[in-house]
Amino acid sequence: MRVLAAMSGGVDSAVAAARAVDAGLDVTGVHLALSRNAQSHRTGARGCCTIEDSRDARRAADVLGIPFYVWDMADRFHEDVIDNFVAEYAAGRTPNPCLRCNEKIKFSAVLDRAVALGFDAVVTGHHARLLDGLLTRSVDAAKDQSYVLAVLTREQLDRSIFPLGDSTKELVRAEAHERGLAGVADKPDSHDICFIADGDTQKFLRQRLGDAKGDIVDDSTGEVLGQHDGAFGYTIGQRKGLALTRPAPDGRPRYVLSITPVNNTVRVGSAEALDVSTVEGDRVVWTGGERPQGPIECVVQVRAHGKELPAVVTLRGDRLVAQLRGPERGIASGQAIVVYRGDTVLGSATITAAA
Amino acid sequence: MLPQALDAYVETAREVGNASSLHGPGRLARKHIEESRERIAAALGARPSEVIFTSGGTESDNLAVKGIYWARRRPRVLASSIEHHAVLDAVRWLEDHEEATVDWLPVDSDGRLELASVNLDGGDVALITVMWANNEVGTIQPIAELAALAAAAGVPLHTDAIQAVGHVPVDFAASGVSAMSVTGHKLGGPYGVGALLLGRDVASTPLLHGGGQERDVRSGTLDVPGVVAFAVAVEHVVKEQQEEAARLTLLRDELIARVLEAVPEAALNGPATPRLPGNAHFSFPGCEGDALLLLLDAQQIAVSTGSACNAGVAQPSHVLLAMGADPVAARSSLRFTLGHTSTPEDIDALVAALPAAVDRARRAGTF
Ligand SMILES: Cc1ncc(COP(=O)(O)O)c(C=O)c1O
Numbered sequence: 001m002r003v004l005a006a007m008s009g010g011v012d013s014a015v016a017a018a019r020a021v022d023a024g025l026d027v028t029g030v031h032l033a034l035s036r037n038a039q040s041h042r043t044g045a046r047g048c049c050t051i052e053d054s055r056d057a058r059r060a061a062d063v064l065g066i067p068f069y070v071w072d073m074a075d076r077f078h079e080d081v082i083d084n085f086v087a088e089y090a091a092g093r094t095p096n097p098c099l100r101c102n103e104k105i106k107f108s109a110v111l112d113r114a115v116a117l118g119f120d121a122v123v124t125g126h127h128a129r130l131l132d133g134l135l136t137r138s139v140d141a142a143k144d145q146s147y148v149l150a151v152l153t154r155e156q157l158d159r160s161i162f163p164l165g166d167s168t169k170e171l172v173r174a175e176a177h178e179r180g181l182a183g184v185a186d187k188p189d190s191h192d193i194c195f196i197a198d199g200d201t202q203k204f205l206r207q208r209l210g211d212a213k214g215d216i217v218d219d220s221t222g223e224v225l226g227q228h229d230g231a232f233g234y235t236i237g238q239r240k241g242l243a244l245t246r247p248a249p250d251g252r253p254r255y256v257l258s259i260t261p262v263n264n265t266v267r268v269g270s271a272e273a274l275d276v277s278t279v280e281g282d283r284v285v286w287t288g289g290e291r292p293q294g295p296i297e298c299v300v301q302v303r304a305h306g307k308e309l310p311a312v313v314t315l316r317g318d319r320l321v322a323q324l325r326g327p328e329r330g331i332a333s334g335q336a337i338v339v340y341r342g343d344t345v346l347g348s349a350t351i352t353a354a355a
Numbered sequence: 356m357l358p359q360a361l362d363a364y365v366e367t368a369r370e371v372g373n374a375s376s377l378h379g380p381g382r383l384a385r386k387h388i389e390e391s392r393e394r395i396a397a398a399l400g401a402r403p404s405e406v407i408f409t410s411g412g413t414e415s416d417n418l419a420v421k422g423i424y425w426a427r428r429r430p431r432v433l434a435s436s437i438e439h440h441a442v443l444d445a446v447r448w449l450e451d452h453e454e455a456t457v458d459w460l461p462v463d464s465d466g467r468l469e470l471a472s473v474n475l476d477g478g479d480v481a482l483i484t485v486m487w488a489n490n491e492v493g494t495i496q497p498i499a500e501l502a503a504l505a506a507a508a509g510v511p512l513h514t515d516a517i518q519a520v521g522h523v524p525v526d527f528a529a530s531g532v533s534a535m536s537v538t539g540h541k542l543g544g545p546y547g548v549g550a551l552l553l554g555r556d557v558a559s560t561p562l563l564h565g566g567g568q569e570r571d572v573r574s575g576t577l578d579v580p581g582v583v584a585f586a587v588a589v590e591h592v593v594k595e596q597q598e599e600a601a602r603l604t605l606l607r608d609e610l611i612a613r614v615l616e617a618v619p620e621a622a623l624n625g626p627a628t629p630r631l632p633g634n635a636h637f638s639f640p641g642c643e644g645d646a647l648l649l650l651l652d653a654q655q656i657a658v659s660t661g662s663a664c665n666a667g668v669a670q671p672s673h674v675l676l677a678m679g680a681d682p683v684a685a686r687s688s689l690r691f692t693l694g695h696t697s698t699p700e701d702i703d704a705l706v707a708a709l710p711a712a713v714d715r716a717r718r719a720g721t722f
Contacts, residue, residue, distance in 0.1 A: 069645065070669070116718040116720070117649060
């Protein structure tokens with residue numbers, strides 16, 4: 001079997017490629033150049049796709065003795081991930097760019113190209129398992145990435161190989177050392193959003209969307225409590241940084257309840273008002289067997305690294321409705337709701353509303 | 356490396372010695388260097404004192420371009436738009452950092468310099484630099500005509516002859532150029548050794564200051580085994596040039612004919628003749644050169660696309676762009692190079708693999 005290993009220059013993808021080689025696959029390494037103007041080196045744990053990362057990936061491929069190429073996906077990444085990220089914020093939603101990148105770049109543009117070039121599958125260093133074709137959490141719960149893979153369709157999963165899902169991150173690093181992948185073995189994990197190198201999402205959005213002053217409104221009274229510089233600066237459930245001079249009558253903290261881009265309004269209210277028990281989503285993907293006809297008992301996860309919430313989920317065409325067993329706070333539109341049974345991903349949808 | 360160059364390398368490396376010291380082993384090392392200098396000079400039509408050893412083509416090009424620019428203290432540089440990056444980027448650097456004004460000389464659709472664009476008037480030209488033969492599309496440049504223009508204007512002409520030596524007749528003195536770059540690894544010699552042939556009356560400011568070796572133009576202890584092996588290789592390829600060129604031209608013409616037959620949409624880039632004997636370069640419409648490279652590489656067929664930037668991302672070739680290709684066409688091209696180890700079987704293997712690879716690459720589309 002001929003496979004294409006996506007190699008970021010990090011430890012996970014290097015070990016994943018190594019394991020694919022050990023498994024007897026015919027492996028070709030590819031580094032995706034995603035940045036239009038790559039920086040020469042990383043600063044700290046943030047950012048990716050620097051020239052240094054590209055070299056680290058090449059060095060790892062050389063250690064493994066596999067062919068290695070760089071694919072320029074910068075334009076696709078800009079359009080499908082970065083522009084979308086900005087547009088989603090502008091529309092008052094909270095996107096997850098990693099998930100989007102998996103959906104549109106790694107398991108779409110890259111996979112399609114790989115298949116066209118005669119490869120059978122793509123190998124990545126994601127921490128997740130495929131058990132009998134079913135997407136399943138990694139054994140390392142803290143590093144599990146099934147959430148950001150849950151948008152993948154059956155066809156995409158069938159052409160994916162995740163060699164790391166049954167190992168902890170610690171083990172992966174130790175293995176990298178043993179394999180002589182010293183250059184990547186101790187590289188820090190990447191955090192945050194790879195294309196926002198300094199980690200300042202607000203600044204990044206402000207540069208692209210500009211200041212747009214609007215009102216901060218009390219959700220229950222409709223009273224204008226203050227001004228903001230751009231609704232994109234707020235996330236549902238946010239408490240800090242509201243800069244409201246007038247305290248709430250009951251003296252309790254106020255939280256962002258909703259963002260309405262049409263009139264550029266941020267609505268705030270009490271913690272209780274954040275509680276929701278119904279979550280709705282669209283763009284349903286169902287990979288965990290037959291689509292259920294009626295309601296099913298399951299758990300859902302509504303943000304990356306979020307906790308599992310018991311729920312009853314019903315599918316209606318391209319829509320999903322989850323009735324949570326208990327109230328949950330700060331559920332943002334644009335994030336994914338991922339449905340699990342045990343460690344197995346059944347499906348996912350993009351959150352459109354929560355009440 | 357050519358076997359005889361490799362043998363010379365190993366033999367010399369066994370002998371200890373530092374070419375700059377005065378004791379016995381040092382004298383021996385120096386003897387090796389000077390003999391090599393004489394052999395290269397004789398093979399390339401230069402005087403021994405005109406041979407300045409360097410670390411390779413990139414250094415030779417930089418030494419010529421920057422060194423002559425600084426030594427002449429004049430603002431203008433003329434450079435062809437299809438130079439190798441070792442010249443191109445050195446000239447750009449002078450433009451950005453040393454206030455040089457540059458005439459980028461255009462080429463025609465075959466990659467041949469437009470002689471009419473060469474304007475050496477005004478007394479303000481530091482140098483003109485035009486490669487002898489282009490490394491991507493194999494076009495041979497009108498060096499004799501340029502040298503005549505340069506001589507009439509009293510302007511030094513530098514030529515990067517890295518792709519020419521061993522493939523076409525090259526005679527430094529007869530060509531009339533003032534400076535000429537050569538490198539070892541392109542002619543069956545070792546990596547990391549080359550030379551700048553620098554006319555005795557041509558001044559060049561050193562890039563490397565130090566012990567005053569190499570006419571004080573290029574300081575640093577020389578790599579004695581490398582220099583010896585380089586000389587053996589130069590001598591060999593120059594001696595064999597005519598015969599090898601005839602053999603490669605036949606083989607190359609067969610390659611071109613059979614590629615065009617196997618993939619009728621393919622288009623040859625560069626002239627049919629005069630052209631470097633081992634060079635064939637095509638555009639494959641609808642394909643990424645990179646995808647073809649990957650597919651052929653998987654079948655042990657080594658080909659090249661243009662150049663890659665720092666991060667390894669393929670760039671459309673500046674040579675093809677200068678020849679008037681659009682970026683998409685430029686990205687769809689591939690170079691096939693034949694050398695002293697190439698055989699008719701290599702062409703059979705290529706022609707057998709190519710149509711399917713082109714098909715696949717076309718399906719993969721562009722990025
Ligand atoms: C035309 C030309 N100039 C310069 C160079 C650079 O020479 P080197 O690799 O020896 O530094 C090369 C290729 O290597 C070349 O083909």
